[in-house]
Amino acid sequence: MTGAADAGAPLLEVRGVGKSYGSVSALRGVTASVAAGEVLCVLGDNGAGKSTLIKILAGAHAPTEGTLLAHGVERQFASPRDALALGIATVYQDLALVPLLPVWRNFFLGAEITVGRGPFRRLDVAAMRRATRDDLALMGITLRDVDQPIGTLSGGERQAVAIARAVHFGAGLVILDEPTSALGVSQAALVLRYIARARDRGIGIVFITHNPHHAWAVGDRFLVLRRGTSLGEFGRDEISLEALTGLMAGGAELDALGPELDRAASARDPA
Amino acid sequence: MTQAATVTERPARPGRGVALLRRPEVGAFVAAFGIFLYFSISTSAFLTPAGVATWLYSSSLFGIMAVAVALLMIGGEFDLSAGAMTGTTGLIVGIATTQWGLNIWLALVLALAAALLVGAFNAWLVTSTGLPSFIVTLATFFILQGLNLAVTKLLTGTVAIQGLGAVTGFDQARVLFGSSFPLFGMDVKISIVWWILLTGLATWVLLRTRFGNWVFAVGGQAASARQVGVPVRRVKFGLFLTTAGAAWLVGMLQLFDVSTVQATTGIGQEFVYIICAVVGGCLLTGGFGSAVGAALGALIYGMALQGIVFAQWDSNWLKAFLGGMLLLAVLVNLWVRRQAGERS
Numbered sequence A: 001m002t003g004a005a006d007a008g009a010p011l012l013e014v015r016g017v018g019k020s021y022g023s024v025s026a027l028r029g030v031t032a033s034v035a036a037g038e039v040l041c042v043l044g045d046n047g048a049g050k051s052t053l054i055k056i057l058a059g060a061h062a063p064t065e066g067t068l069l070a071h072g073v074e075r076q077f078a079s080p081r082d083a084l085a086l087g088i089a090t091v092y093q094d095l096a097l098v099p100l101l102p103v104w105r106n107f108f109l110g111a112e113i114t115v116g117r118g119p120f121r122r123l124d125v126a127a128m129r130r131a132t133r134d135d136l137a138l139m140g141i142t143l144r145d146v147d148q149p150i151g152t153l154s155g156g157e158r159q160a161v162a163i164a165r166a167v168h169f170g171a172g173l174v175i176l177d178e179p180t181s182a183l184g185v186s187q188a189a190l191v192l193r194y195i196a197r198a199r200d201r202g203i204g205i206v207f208i209t210h211n212p213h214h215a216w217a218v219g220d221r222f223l224v225l226r227r228g229t230s231l232g233e234f235g236r237d238e239i240s241l242e243a244l245t246g247l248m249a250g251g252a253e254l255d256a257l258g259p260e261l262d263r264a265a266s267a268r269d270p271a
Numbered sequence B: 001m002t003q004a005a006t007v008t009e010r011p012a013r014p015g016r017g018v019a020l021l022r023r024p025e026v027g028a029f030v031a032a033f034g035i036f037l038y039f040s041i042s043t044s045a046f047l048t049p050a051g052v053a054t055w056l057y058s059s060s061l062f063g064i065m066a067v068a069v070a071l072l073m074i075g076g077e078f079d080l081s082a083g084a085m086t087g088t089t090g091l092i093v094g095i096a097t098t099q100w101g102l103n104i105w106l107a108l109v110l111a112l113a114a115a116l117l118v119g120a121f122n123a124w125l126v127t128s129t130g131l132p133s134f135i136v137t138l139a140t141f142f143i144l145q146g147l148n149l150a151v152t153k154l155l156t157g158t159v160a161i162q163g164l165g166a167v168t169g170f171d172q173a174r175v176l177f178g179s180s181f182p183l184f185g186m187d188v189k190i191s192i193v194w195w196i197l198l199t200g201l202a203t204w205v206l207l208r209t210r211f212g213n214w215v216f217a218v219g220g221q222a223a224s225a226r227q228v229g230v231p232v233r234r235v236k237f238g239l240f241l242t243t244a245g246a247a248w249l250v251g252m253l254q255l256f257d258v259s260t261v262q263a264t265t266g267i268g269q270e271f272v273y274i275i276c277a278v279v280g281g282c283l284l285t286g287g288f289g290s291a292v293g294a295a296l297g298a299l300i301y302g303m304a305l306q307g308i309v310f311a312q313w314d315s316n317w318l319k320a321f322l323g324g325m326l327l328l329a330v331l332v333n334l335w336v337r338r339q340a341g342e343r344s
């Protein structure tokens, strides 16, 4: 971290960022910030620009307009590695896990703890097992066996392992790409609780979702995107769940669709 | 909803039996034991010191290759050129020493370099084109098979190279590759020692080093491995080079055992190595398997190969036996994976 970093500043902040792919403008003028111990929810329908925004935050894409600040310092990420070095980690939907590999091997994959030197350098299996068990316990997961293949965990638990891994490797800010979208009700609830746990430990979270109920359950701030533009960033006290749902669904569009849906329903149901 | 509730709602934890079956080599161990018992009882020669030394020697040559091929398969790739390569390396040493009068140690190094070059070529083609290694190495297999015969014929006029015993330094090099020593009344060939050492080394590398961890990850889910910073390409290069190195070693072990080499050496054995690895618990799809399992697979093959001779059966039964073993192994692997493996 650089000396210029401002301790009081948000972990990550974007001011008027946008991104065009050639002539297609995928995102325009988005402003938002997330502080330590805070959950920023990014909401929007398909194609709203959510993925584009997180790619900018994660350093995978450079924005074509606007600025990005990490710890109050303006930054230009050349790659996700730059973001990682500043403690910004991204958990993508595929979670970057290897199903047949034991939980602890997945946890430390690519960053294994070793002992010994030269040709005798070997894995410190005991340390990695212990660390995996302890870190998962902090997330509220108790595994009977960190040697079981990670593919045998439930979807929610796998998500939690991926989050715990990001936190273990020093992430102060974790970006989650639709962590609940592929899950059933109870598994989604589990993941929401893991998110809350991480938040309570002082981690900043960017939580991408298109389910306003999930967002409302854990969010401190809400950024609503539609067709590449921001409909605003709201604090929890500035908006209600109903208003959020309305904004997301594009209230006016649904209202206009209402009569059409009614007619279709009555046509299908002549009796 | 509580934590405890979600933990217990999962299907019951696999029992001790399944946990044991999760180990890739268990099936092969049981099969090896069964075949050992069968031939020990049904033939008189199988359990004699000379008999044991014979099938252990057979097994060792297949085993060294099977272990290397197993590592490669765990890493998600195949090498069909591995069999022909054992012939190529032997032929290079044979031609370089008997035809060109090259120093035998230089010839050994030359053959190793050639094998590594072929391995690197395989790896380079596979990693840079993304083509399946099955096709790429099938091509190198045919190229090597053709070269082995054509070049040998061109240079010597025959399809075999003889007279290596007369080459200076042959006896010194033979200590490493073709010697034997007495043990429990057996005449134990050095290749058996190589086989055991390499199986141990491969097991240690697979389970206790970063490289081994990466091999499983690269074969199991290359995209995920890449995302967390595993150098996928480097791992695959390492694996193809390992197979090539093993092919060189086996080529030398065969060469120094009989001091002649045929141009057809190794042809058709590439599938035996793969079968040994699969019988030992390697998944054809990668990401799972063990070196000990592959070594046991080779032991099964070696015992069956010699056992059928001792029992004076028609040797054609061997192929049918091999096919049956393979089918059984694949079915067992499938079942184990369903029990203990992915939910996906």
Ligand SMILES: Nc1ncnc2c1ncn2[C@@H]1O[C@H](COP(=O)(O)OP(=O)(O)OP(=O)(O)O)[C@@H](O)[C@H]1O
Residues within 6 Å of the ligand: A021, A024, A025, A026, A027, A044, A045, A046, A047, A048, A049, A050, A051, A052, A053, A210
């Ligand atoms: N690489 C690209 N090249 C051109 N256009 C792109 C590219 N990536 C995204 N877009 C466009 O940018 C817009 C926003 O896409 P984005 O993937 O950010 O939406 P999203 O909110 O993540 O949607 P979803 O909920 O479906 O994941 C879309 O119209 C999309 O077609």
Ligand SMILES: [Mg+2]
Residues within 6 Å of the ligand: A050, A051, A052
């Ligand atoms: Mg998206």
